[in-house]
Amino acid sequence: MTNELSTDMETTETYELDQHLPYRIAVISNILQLGRDIEIRKITDLGSRELRVLLNVGTYTPVSAAQIAFQTKLDSYTISRGVKALLNQGLIEKRALPNNKKEKLLYLTDKGQAVYTKVTASLTRRDEQFASFLTKKQRTELIKNLKKLEQQAVELLAQHAIAEQNEGIELSGDQKEIIRWFNKMD
Template identity: 40%
Template sequence: MSSDISYKNALKNRLESFAQGDNRQILSLENHIPFQVAVVSNLLSISRDPIIRSLTDLDTRELRILVNIGSYGPITASDIAYQTRLDPYSTTRAIAALIKKGLAQYVQGQEQTRSKPVELSEEGRCIYAKVTAHLQNREEKLLETLTPDEQSTLRQLLQKLEINAEAVLAKEVQHCESVGDSVTRDHKEIVRWHSRTTKKDT
C-alpha cells in the first residue's frame, strides 16, 4: 500500500510540471504516448547510468552494438542495424571501433565482406557479462512495482508500438517520395526495415 501511495504522490508531483494555461489546443504532452516513451527512453539511456560508466568507457552507440553482438552474435552489421534501429553507417562505424579496441572480431573462416558476421572477443565478452548483469538488475528494480501480468502486457504493447511506429514512418517516407520530396538514406532504410518486417513466409 505504501508503495502505491508513494507512486501516486510521485506521479502527482511529476504531472504538476505539465500544468497548462487555458488554451486547450495545446498538445497535452503528459498524455502523448510518443512523448512519454521518449522521456522514459531518455531516462534509461545507458549514457546516463553511472554504474555503466564505471564498467566501460565505450560511448552509448558502441555499447549498444556490443550488447547486441553479445546477445545475438555472430551477426552482420545490417542485422544489428535492423534490431537496434540505428542507421547502417553509424552501426558500421561502431563495429569498426569495437574491432579496433579488440572487443569484437570478424568470424574466422569467412571472406571479409561488408556482410561478414562479427562476434565478441574474449575481452568483449567480459565487458558484455558485466554490463548485462547490471542491466538485468536494473530491469528488476525498474519493474518491481509491476505485476507479472502488467510486465507481460507492457512488453506486448511496446512490441506493437515499435511495429506500428515502423509502419507509420515507412508510409510517410513513401508518401514524401511519391510527391517528389527528398528523403535521406536513413529514411529509405526504414522502408527496407518495414519490408523485412512485413515479408510473408514462403
C-alpha cells in the first residue's frame, strides 16, 4: 500500500501555492500586521485587533462596532473584544444617540486621539515606503483592483455559504457573517 501511495504522489503535480493569489495576499497581510511593526510598537503596545478598531474609530467617527466589523471583515466577537480593551484603556468612549439610547457610537477620547495621530503618521510613512516603486497611476489601479478582489471574495464565499444553506446545512457564524456582508454590498 505504501508503494501505491508513493507512486500516486509522484505522478501528481504539486500545487503552485506561490501562484495562488489569495495565498500571496494573505502572506503580505501577515507580514504587514500592525503589531509586528517596531515603529508602531514604540508608539503603543496595542495588539493588531485593538489597532484596527482604534484606526476605524479615528477614521470614521462616530462609528458603531457593527460598522467596524463590516469595514474590516472581522467577526463581531473580535471587534467587541477590541472595543472593550480600548474602553478599559480610556482610548475610546461610547455615546448613545440622542434619538436612540440603545445604539451606542464610538468616539476617540483625547488620549485615543493622541495615539491615533501618532499611529497614522507612522502608517503614512510605512505606506509611502512600501509602495514607493509604484507610480501614482499604478497605485490607483492597484487600490481599485484590490477593492474588486475584496468584493469578489465576499461574493464567492457568500455564494458557497448560500448553496450550503439551501441544501439544509447549518452554517457557522463566520459563514452567516459573510452572507450579511454580501447582502450589504448590494
